[in-house]
Amino acid sequence: MIRIGIFGATGYVGLSLMTLLKNHKEAEVVFGHSNNYAGKMYKEVFRGCNSELILSTFDQCLDKLKEVDVVFLALPHGISFKVVEEAMKHNVKVIEMGGDYRLDDPLEYEKWYGVKHTSLEYLKEAVYGLPEINKDKIKEARILANPGCYATASSLGLLPIISAGLCDTKTIVVDGKSGTSGAGRGGSVDNIFSEINENFKAYKVACHRHTPEIEQVLNTKSKNEVKLTFVPQLVPMTRGILITAYVDLTADIKEEKIFDLYKDFYKDAKFVEVIEEIPQTKWSKNTNMAYISVRKDSRTNKLIIISVIDNLVKGAAGQGIQNMNIMFGIPEDTGLDDLAVLP
Amino acid sequence: MIRIGIFGATGYVGLSLMTLLKNHKEAEVVFGHSNNYAGKMYKEVFRGCNSELILSTFDQCLDKLKEVDVVFLALPHGISFKVVEEAMKHNVKVIEMGGDYRLDDPLEYEKWYGVKHTSLEYLKEAVYGLPEINKDKIKEARILANPGCYATASSLGLLPIISAGLCDTKTIVVDGKSGTSGAGRGGSVDNIFSEINENFKAYKVACHRHTPEIEQVLNTKSKNEVKLTFVPQLVPMTRGILITAYVDLTADIKEEKIFDLYKDFYKDAKFVEVIEEIPQTKWSKNTNMAYISVRKDSRTNKLIIISVIDNLVKGAAGQGIQNMNIMFGIPEDTGLDDLAVLP
Amino acid sequence: MIRIGIFGATGYVGLSLMTLLKNHKEAEVVFGHSNNYAGKMYKEVFRGCNSELILSTFDQCLDKLKEVDVVFLALPHGISFKVVEEAMKHNVKVIEMGGDYRLDDPLEYEKWYGVKHTSLEYLKEAVYGLPEINKDKIKEARILANPGCYATASSLGLLPIISAGLCDTKTIVVDGKSGTSGAGRGGSVDNIFSEINENFKAYKVACHRHTPEIEQVLNTKSKNEVKLTFVPQLVPMTRGILITAYVDLTADIKEEKIFDLYKDFYKDAKFVEVIEEIPQTKWSKNTNMAYISVRKDSRTNKLIIISVIDNLVKGAAGQGIQNMNIMFGIPEDTGLDDLAVLP
Amino acid sequence: MIRIGIFGATGYVGLSLMTLLKNHKEAEVVFGHSNNYAGKMYKEVFRGCNSELILSTFDQCLDKLKEVDVVFLALPHGISFKVVEEAMKHNVKVIEMGGDYRLDDPLEYEKWYGVKHTSLEYLKEAVYGLPEINKDKIKEARILANPGCYATASSLGLLPIISAGLCDTKTIVVDGKSGTSGAGRGGSVDNIFSEINENFKAYKVACHRHTPEIEQVLNTKSKNEVKLTFVPQLVPMTRGILITAYVDLTADIKEEKIFDLYKDFYKDAKFVEVIEEIPQTKWSKNTNMAYISVRKDSRTNKLIIISVIDNLVKGAAGQGIQNMNIMFGIPEDTGLDDLAVLP
Known part of the structure; x- marks a missing residue:
């Protein structure tokens, strides 16, 4: 115990x-x-x-x-x-x-x-606790830095294409959207229901703290230095993060190949699933899953990556428990399977 | 298995x-x-x-x-x-x-x-599957009628005071409020987000099918015939039922005594908790719990009973599984403990 | 000007x-x-x-x-x-x-x-500013007390049947539901989006300040003293109030007659419409209208009255302007017509 | 008339x-x-x-x-x-x-x-009805094509920087977010409240019909051909569009200068306001206004443009009426001023 x-x-x-x-x-x-x-x-x-x-x-x-x-x-x-x-x-x-x-x-x-x-x-x-790329170090960690919610969704979405070296690492855009629980439980006028309901807004435009964190993660797998633009936005819902990432492909590669590459990258990952359909935040609600899909815009040769997680589970508490499980040598998904709540 | x-x-x-x-x-x-x-x-x-x-x-x-x-x-x-x-x-x-x-x-x-x-x-x-009053019959049932969502919340809220014979059984009002998942998964204009969001409405006023069901349940425990008025209403949220019931007390009884009576009535019930605070639907979200509280309005000698459940759990699937567990002789709460999702 | x-x-x-x-x-x-x-x-x-x-x-x-x-x-x-x-x-x-x-x-x-x-x-x-019953006094008022939001919806719903002397005045129940803007613009944990979204709750059960206000209004038109039970509740939406009132009819009267009585009572009211359909809060959104309908539950001889307003318009600012117009001798609906926002 | x-x-x-x-x-x-x-x-x-x-x-x-x-x-x-x-x-x-x-x-x-x-x-x-760039032709139009909602928000946001020739016209990203009323009033399972509430999703990724429309508008003011990537997304709210556009600046220009350029571009526009703060959809709710702001990400030399409108007003009916006013020679804002609904 x-x-x-x-x-x-x-x-x-x-x-x-x-x-x-x-x-x-x-x-x-x-x-x-x-x-x-x-x-x-x-x-x-x-x-x-x-x-x-x-x-x-x-x-x-x-x-x-x-x-x-x-x-x-x-x-x-x-x-x-x-x-x-x-x-x-x-x-x-x-x-x-x-x-x-x-x-x-x-x-x-x-x-x-x-x-x-x-x-x-x-x-x-301290060890950065993204199990999908860092599991061996996590096993030995005494101090584990659990990743940020936006950083988790963004890194998981971008790592395969960055690792493959198939895109420009200086022109990446990450457009993030989060539910309100990410803003915490503090009482301020900006957070009250009457202000957030029926409203959508950006905040900390190009100055959010997860920016250098995402870059640091991606740089561990990239030949070229990664610099990206990140804009977080607030959705009138309690839970869920969806990030839409845009990268300029540097090679001529088909969408199917990119899917193969993504699926291969996460073939051993218990909590990442690469899927054909465009994922929705609700699919990951109260689960530790990240769902990722991609589309190639052949008109502009951009790759669009969409990645969803529950900000409080894979984006926080769930990933923390996943890391704990790894640190203590028990199965990674202990206590984390079959939590979904739908609809 | x-x-x-x-x-x-x-x-x-x-x-x-x-x-x-x-x-x-x-x-x-x-x-x-x-x-x-x-x-x-x-x-x-x-x-x-x-x-x-x-x-x-x-x-x-x-x-x-x-x-x-x-x-x-x-x-x-x-x-x-x-x-x-x-x-x-x-x-x-x-x-x-x-x-x-x-x-x-x-x-x-x-x-x-x-x-x-x-x-x-x-x-x-067929056996009516409200375990709080019918457990022995449920154990032997071949055909189990799982209670309606409003009927569950209403019956659990009213049974103790009705059983105690302390109220007028002909003047009861049940004002019910439900999330939209109770209306099912059918596509109709009335159900679309743009119509329901930022809107609150009553429907099937005094003619909802759960009316005779609630009366039937209460009549099994009442000396006098029960007749009640029930109005269901739609809340712009996905899950949860709250019912506010109003009964005319026929005796001079203190609020504390009524709390005692309620707590005693449910002392063996795994999934009903009588609490001092006024319950909110979110407390029961994705759990099989019913939370019940009461207030006496001494100005009018009415008792106000507030009862909340998750319409899809204690109001449907969870209670169905609870009944299955009882029918098959395994612990009543198997698969039903510790499901909560907050916030 | x-x-x-x-x-x-x-x-x-x-x-x-x-x-x-x-x-x-x-x-x-x-x-x-x-x-x-x-x-x-x-x-x-x-x-x-x-x-x-x-x-x-x-x-x-x-x-x-x-x-x-x-x-x-x-x-x-x-x-x-x-x-x-x-x-x-x-x-x-x-x-x-x-x-x-x-x-x-x-x-x-x-x-x-x-x-x-x-x-x-x-x-x-001071003059109580409910124009539907007090217009002459409002014309002369120097100090006008603009009615509370719940009090407006409740009084408008109950006045016709009370005035007609057709119901028991001691057993009235008013079950009120309000959007969150009624709670004002203060930052407190209870008001934040993550707490109110996907949640429904009652508050100030049988102890809300609008209780004596509603009674006072009704008493001006009632032969017998009015005492009622009022429970306010919070809906996860920004605007709108719906009240469901339950009264015990003391006479044998048909639903059509009650409709006639209501329509007659408000025949000169610019901002009250008695309708056959059950009204929804959205219908009054950003308008100064109150929509009212009734249903008789012949099983219990109760009359159910449903009344909706926009809590910030007819429930506050709109009614205030209506009163100002009357006080200054200009048409009652100046600045208040055709404001609706749908959907 | x-x-x-x-x-x-x-x-x-x-x-x-x-x-x-x-x-x-x-x-x-x-x-x-x-x-x-x-x-x-x-x-x-x-x-x-x-x-x-x-x-x-x-x-x-x-x-x-x-x-x-x-x-x-x-x-x-x-x-x-x-x-x-x-x-x-x-x-x-x-x-x-x-x-x-x-x-x-x-x-x-x-x-x-x-x-x-x-x-x-x-x-x-047919004349394309974006009054901010086409007013003279609109005056004479017999057939007016009223712009799409996303196209309006995107074009207004991008026109100043494109016209100034200060950015790469082939790498533009438009990340769009819309309320559900944009999906119309059809009853389908995908549109029902229980599916959309507490959910955020992308749709028609890189294949939405407004893509060629935005490009066509921008091309009228651009020296170089414009090609962009557009991803629309659905927000659990009824009204409002916010677009976040990302462009690669080709010159070394300060943020203040870009603000000047934007303010100058819209100096005669009744319904566009360039503001320092990052706009929110609620600010334009039930108004014909577009609010636009920009931020320069100096780490990546990208310009981020945020533009909000009410999809049903400036994004549809309001702009249609604005165009009608111009076509019939009456003041452009007739019937369109002072409509706001807050909160």
Whole structure:
């Protein structure tokens, strides 16, 4: 039984971890941290998640570190440094759900996150948790940086064509669309129903933090340096990410061949399926699946890649659990199969 | 292993059965009927439900009856009579998800459903599948009539106060609200997104088929005859039912006492929870739970009862599986625990 | 030209006043107050509302009172007392959009609003602005209390049957459903999209402030004292109110006769239409119309009344402008005709 | 008074024409055609649109051509040819809301619409109705081809930078997002609420009919041939289009200069506003406005253009009325000012 602690258990990522872990037969949540609800039983905060865990303060949770094998950190950025240090002292593995250990270069981190990185040694050690390309390192990881939601959908969509070296790596466009749970559980006028309902908008145009993360992932598999333009957008729905990526093909290659290449790239991936139909976000809802399809626009020789995930599952909690499973040597899909909710 | 056949596998009730049964460790779906998609693999129709079952025609499914232990019928009303007859011949149990075997009186059936009942013998035998009051009969049932979605939410909300004989049984009001999946998967202008979004409406005012069904259930526990007014309404959301019931208290009784009475009534019910807070539909989303709360309006001596379920789980597929579990002598909650999806 | 000032111009009621008044040919907004946006141009706050008005602070607006003929107060309760006093000094009429001058009895006000009423003299003078029953008084009013949104829909639905003395006045149930704009423009976790989307809930069960307001209106037309039970509920949509009212008929009267009675009651009402079909909230969207229909449940001898309005138009800003028109002797529908937005 | 006939008066474009024209002081609708509702009064079909027009059959409307000055054709493609011919006989102007007269080249029409063009002479005469670039021709037009919704948003967004010759015309990406009313009022399973709600999907990837239309418009202002990739996507909301366009800048130009260029391009346009903030679809809801903003991604030297309109107003009925106003020599914004609905 893997013993788990969760910091930030009452945001949407924490909530998704709690609900998904209820289905995990080889793991149990030992403690959960919440600033707002410490002292309350989890099911009193979220009816529906049938957990009787009593939530704890941050300091209480630090004290309980020795009782667990792994902690998930679902915290605002800049706060995890201290927890990582404590966890390492107690030989507790860390799965960081935020952005603090994703970018290799601490200066890039500072530039995009506006905070100085103060955990340089552990940053060097941290492993980027995209299992489809990094499984061997994940097995050995003590500190795992769980990928961002947009970064997961985008990287999975672009990796095969980038790896094959068949496209211009400097002209890539990633047009992302996300449900509102990606914006978290904070009360602000911009997030209220009356403002978001019947509305569609872009935000952080060409300046979203997942931009350097996607580039970093793609660069690990690319001969030429990757630079891309990324625009995230908000969809009036709660869950789901769809990214539409546009790349300039540099070779004359048929659509079928590209499909073959994609299918081959993911032939061993449990949670990626390359399909002929254009995927919809609902297909991945409450599953750990990424569905990917491609179309070649022969009029312009562009390849269009469409990739969907559930932002809270493969884009956050599900992938975190997948990584945990790999880190602890149990089957990758433990607790993650057959979760779909339709319609 | 319980072997299952599903008639009507590609409507929303069929889809919910398919997705929930993926989590059921002691049951497997052997065949699924679909008029529109026969010959297709299930996951080609519904990505997300990761089933490789090949769908069959109605006649093919009748031929396969002998391969299964139980069939679920998720068909339009009036069609199940024939399947029930065939199933009985082959000693196959039936769980009827529609309205064909719910009303004891065939004349009432004809009046509300507009179709003559032609399966009188089996109607007499059929057991109404509300486990909270009928578990012993369900254990022995060959033909199970699974309750309607509104009827489930309403009956569970009203049974304790009716059984206690503390209210006027002739002045009850049930104001029901349902998500759109209750209207099924048919394409009609009234159901399209542009018409339903940003809209709220009542329908079948005081003439919905669940009215006599609720009365029949309540009458089994009431000294005085129950007559109620029921108005169903459509909420612009996919899943969930909330009913607000209003009853005139005939005794001078405190709110706390009524809570006690409700908690006691459901003390053995796995899937009903009486809570202090006013429940919301989201709390029961993708779970088999009914959440119930009450408030006494001392200004008017009315009791207000609020009850929520997921119309496709406790209101249909989940309750059907709960009934199946009871019929086959396995734990009632097999395959039904820890399904919640939040937010 | 009627010169107008608006206190609270950047909440949803203020916004609705601003957008509707753009269409009003005989009125102009001279000043608008906003705590959060003072100094900004209105169209910078709300693109879409093409107004170049520069917003002012509360004190600046008090100073500008003498420049206007009428002020609309769209403020939290308890704040209007002071503005009313100042306005009276300058002979400026007041249309109070909140609850401060709606209840005749200051003790009832204190009980339901939790604030002591400190403007007793003006409270006595204030006229309740439901034009369908109060037009003559509205013509002469200096201080107008604009009705609440639920109160408008409920009163319009119940007045004809109450006035006719055909029902029990002590057993009335009003089950109300509102879009989220009724909850205002405040950022709180409960109001965010991810929480409200795909959710339906009741709130302030049997303790909402519009309860005594509805009773007070009905009592003006009733021989017997009216006491009712009111439950408000939140629909995942931005605009619209539908109320379903249930009354016990005390006479043996046919549905057609009740329709006649309703049509007769509203034969001179510009903004109420009694229709055979069951109305939907969308029909009244962005119009000042109330649509009302009735059904008699002959099984229980209850009358079911369904009434819809747009909570921000007939339920707030539209009715406020209708009242202003009457107060200033211009046609009642000036600026209020032909606003509908469909689908 | 301009006398108007509408073919296809009960689809969403027809409905938008009917509701907007209620506000038009110099036009009146004389007849409206509807296959499904002929014989009914308009307000019986769409409560909210307060019109007492009796709908007519197609043939009845052909007979009434002589009673009007202009007809709007909101018909499926391929049907307008006959009406245009009849209208020309009676000297009635035509505003074609569909795609039948938009593409200059009849072979392109046949390729993208799958129908042979049989009205070649009138096709040659038809004027493309984008007032921002074509006003002089529109003034003289007898047959006006009203632009497509995506084409309007995309062309308005791209014209300034294309005209300035500052970008590569062969690598343009247009990523479009539309509300569901763009899909029309047909009942099909794909359009029902339960399928579209909480879902986001792409469709007609790189094969949508507005692709050649956008290229044709841009080519009129471009030195180099324009070829672009266009992907439309469906947002779970009723109204609104947002397009995100990506172009490779060929010069070293600052963002401020691009803003200047855009503002200058539209300095005389009543219904286009270039703004610093990133626009949202809600800002244009129920208005005839297009809001446009740009961002330069200096990391990749791409220009990102975001443009929003209401698909049923500037994207259809509103632009049609704007064109009618110009054709009949009355102020361009007659009946089109101050329509906004917020929130």
